[in-house]
Amino acid sequence: MKNDWLPSGLLSILSGLCLAIPANATQLQSWQFNETQNQLTFSTDEPVQPRVQLVGDPTRLIIDLPGTSFQRSRIRESGEGSIRRIEIRELEDDLTRITIELEDDYTIDPQQVRVQGSNPTTWVVQLPTPQRITRRTRPSESDVVISVPAPEAELTRIDAVELSEDGRQVVIRANRAITDYSSGWDRSTATYQIRIPEAQLAAGLSSPTLPANGSLLQLRLRQDDQTVVVAVQPAAGVQIGPVSAPEQQALTLTLVGRPLRRLTQPATPPVSTLPDLDNLPNVADRRVLITIDPGHGGRDPGAVGIGNIYEKEIVLDISLQVAELLERQGARVLLTRRDDREIDLEPRVQVANRANANIFVSIHANAISMSRPDVNGVETYYYSSVAGRTLAEAIQNSMLEATNMNNRGVKEARFYVLRRTRMPAALVEVGFVTGREDAALLADPAFRQRMAAAIARGILQYVVQHL
Numbered sequence: 001m002k003n004d005w006l007p008s009g010l011l012s013i014l015s016g017l018c019l020a021i022p023a024n025a026t027q028l029q030s031w032q033f034n035e036t037q038n039q040l041t042f043s044t045d046e047p048v049q050p051r052v053q054l055v056g057d058p059t060r061l062i063i064d065l066p067g068t069s070f071q072r073s074r075i076r077e078s079g080e081g082s083i084r085r086i087e088i089r090e091l092e093d094d095l096t097r098i099t100i101e102l103e104d105d106y107t108i109d110p111q112q113v114r115v116q117g118s119n120p121t122t123w124v125v126q127l128p129t130p131q132r133i134t135r136r137t138r139p140s141e142s143d144v145v146i147s148v149p150a151p152e153a154e155l156t157r158i159d160a161v162e163l164s165e166d167g168r169q170v171v172i173r174a175n176r177a178i179t180d181y182s183s184g185w186d187r188s189t190a191t192y193q194i195r196i197p198e199a200q201l202a203a204g205l206s207s208p209t210l211p212a213n214g215s216l217l218q219l220r221l222r223q224d225d226q227t228v229v230v231a232v233q234p235a236a237g238v239q240i241g242p243v244s245a246p247e248q249q250a251l252t253l254t255l256v257g258r259p260l261r262r263l264t265q266p267a268t269p270p271v272s273t274l275p276d277l278d279n280l281p282n283v284a285d286r287r288v289l290i291t292i293d294p295g296h297g298g299r300d301p302g303a304v305g306i307g308n309i310y311e312k313e314i315v316l317d318i319s320l321q322v323a324e325l326l327e328r329q330g331a332r333v334l335l336t337r338r339d340d341r342e343i344d345l346e347p348r349v350q351v352a353n354r355a356n357a358n359i360f361v362s363i364h365a366n367a368i369s370m371s372r373p374d375v376n377g378v379e380t381y382y383y384s385s386v387a388g389r390t391l392a393e394a395i396q397n398s399m400l401e402a403t404n405m406n407n408r409g410v411k412e413a414r415f416y417v418l419r420r421t422r423m424p425a426a427l428v429e430v431g432f433v434t435g436r437e438d439a440a441l442l443a444d445p446a447f448r449q450r451m452a453a454a455i456a457r458g459i460l461q462y463v464v465q466h467l
């Protein structure tokens with residue numbers, strides 16, 4: 001064995017390094033005392049729980065490493081200033097002792113000694129600046145035991161996150177088995193997340209590049225304190241399957257189903273068997289004022305669904321088209337918003353009440369959970385009045401006739417905009433942004449155009465028959 005136990009040459013740093021020694025007990029591998037910072041750092045090849053105490057006369061800080069052997073005879077290094085020397089030796093079998101001895105007339109406040117394991121094999125002992133012994137700083141006669149908190153757990157290192165070759169699995173690889181993780185949908189970001197606590201992303205690890213038209217729209221890696229978050233956003237038509245650990249040091253997320261066409265491209269609407277909506281009733285002679293209320297807006301996105309579709313955007317697009325169609329058929333229309341802005345519920349109602357509108361229709365899209373793509377369909381709400389129910393039924397029936405969407409019925413509900421408006425009012429849910437079928441439809445401009453015509457037709461039919 002070569003002698004590595006020499007001062008580093010820097011006057012202010014005393015250190016040593018011991019290269020691999022075959023032995024059974026834990027080994028003290030390296031140590032360093034930085035005199036400028038009064039800081040001792042040492043590491044062992046196996047976890048160790050040090051015991052630290054301050055003893056007097058002369059003042060010595062004693063760091064015992066139980067279960068640790070030291071393969072050399074005693075090491076003594078002369079210190080500088082108020083540190084007289086540092087000594088390391090194996091006190092008895094498998095008990096190594098590091099002693100930091102101060103000059104005769106110096107002491108340290110044991111309360112200010114900090115012992116910290118940055119992991120179970122690397123420890124830092126921080127000493128306060130030694131003080132000259134005065135009457136006030138005279139150390140206590142008895143030894144003072146300094147508490148040593150448990151070391152921080154060693155973090156699992158996430159080495160790779162990649163898409164399998166067939167693009168059907170997200171594979172997370174670590175430097176050891178990932179035994180602890182949780183997974184589920186995060187509503188605020190509309191992503192499915194795998195959270196691995198006590199873990200860290202390997203240096204330089206970044207999100208993989210995703211193939212175009214693949215199963216995922218997004219795959220993001222994030223370090224959230226000591227938790228690694230892998231967030232994915234499946235393409236429309238793709239569902240999240242099970243998370244499993246097929247290998248010791250890997251975790252996989254399976255993706256089920258095939259991605260539908262890109263949402264930015266228009267879908268082929270299932271129009272062949274559907275009636276055309278060109279001939280809407282003309283209501284010019286009725287002098288009717290209709291309030292159309294696109295839900296949400298601005299900071300309030302409403303529901304966020306498959307393919308990252310936003311309720312606020314879908315319902316604004318449909319609402320603007322409804323308004324235009326109604327005007328074209330001779331109605332006057334008030335919109336509660338014409339752009340992407342946040343509006344409280346109260347002003348939405350006030351717009352209609354102050355203008356004495358004849359009809360109020362609020363337009364929304366539905367959501368349940370990203371894990372329920374099977375829930376799809378349209379529904380329309382009213383509150384308490386027969387007129388409201390009749391309006392809701394007219395719109396619901398028109399939507400059903402114009403599309404092949406699932407009928408979830410006409411329902412009564414205590415929505416604010418329905419309760420507070422003083423005219424026949426209905427709230428339309430044009431489908432589920434979280435639904436596999438609905439989301440694909442709602443993302444399609446051609447379909448939204450059709451939906452707008454269906455809602456306008458229902459309103460106009462109500463006007464013709466009841467106003």
Ligand SMILES: [Zn+2]
Nearest residue numbers: 295302364365
């Ligand atoms: Zn809504």
